[in-house]
Each structure stands twice: as C-alpha cells, then as structure tokens.
Amino acid sequence: MFVLELTYTAPVERADELLEAHVAWLDAQYEAGVFIASGRKVPRDGGVILAVGDDRARIEEIAAADPFTVAGVCAYRITEFVATKTAPGLASYREQPPA
Template sequence: MFVLELTYTAPLDAVDAVLGAHVAWLDEQYARGVFLASGRKNPRDGGVILAVAEDRARIEEITAGDPFVTAGVCAYRVTEFVATKTAPELARYQEPAG
C-alpha cells in the first residue's frame, strides 16, 4: 500500500487551472482500483492519496501521468507501507506482519 503526498510547487491559480484534468485522472485511477481515498491537505498546499499497486515502480508510473505533474504544479512524495491492520472495509489489502 502507498501514501502519496502531493505538494504544490506553483501558486493556487496555476493548480486550479489544471484541477479539472487532475480530477478526471483521479476518477480513472479509482475506476482501475488503484486509489482508495484522496483529498486536499488543510491548509491547501497539496493533497494525500491512499493507493494500492503491485509495486513502487507502477505507482511512480501512475503519478508521472497526473496532469498536476505534467503541468509542473506539484511534486509527489511516495511512501510504501505494509498494511498489517485495517478497517473491515479494507481487509482485502492487509498483509502479514513480518
């Protein structure tokens, strides 16, 4: 499982100019089963996405296609973790401890 932290690297008006394309891209990733949750940080200086994929390379490939990235308005920090405990709704993503 991955935590994707977005940090805006441009003023909010530049971010907002690409927001529609970013939301459409998010919708695609939800439809593919990659993204589990997402939203803005507070204060609004970026966002956070909870994601699943076969490996880090795949996540990096996916994030490189984010319109925010291609427009140069955000940078990603990718943190991989082993979900050994989850809410019942996320149980299928649990991994054994160890």
C-alpha cells in the same frame, strides 16, 4: 500500499486551472482499482492519495502522469507501507509483513 503526498510547487491558482484534468486522472485510477482515498491537505498546499499495489515503479508512473505533475505544479513524495491492520471495510487490503 502507498501514501502519495503531493505538494504544490506553483500557486494554487495554477493548480485550480488544471483541476478538471486532475480529477479525471483521479477517476481513472479509482476505476482501475489503484486509488482507495484522496483529498486536499489542510492547509491547502497539496493533497494525499492512498493507493494499493505491490509495484512501486507502477505507482511512480501513475504519479508522473498526473496532469499536475505534467504541468509542473506539484511534486510527489511516495511512501510505501505494509497495511497489517485496517478498518473492517478495508479488510481486503490487509497485508502480511515480509518474512
């Protein structure tokens, strides 16, 4: 599983101009089963996305395709972790630590 933390590198007004395209990109990743949660940070200086997958390179490709990234209004920090414990509703995403 991955935590994608995006931080705006441009004024929030510039991000707002791209918000419709960003939401469409988010929707496509939810439809593909990659994203399971997302939202704005507080204070609003970026956002956070929870993503599932076992291929970091693929997650990096997805982040690079975000309209915010393409337009240069944000930077991503991607953290991979092993979700060994989850809420019951997320049980299908539980992982075993590597041996």
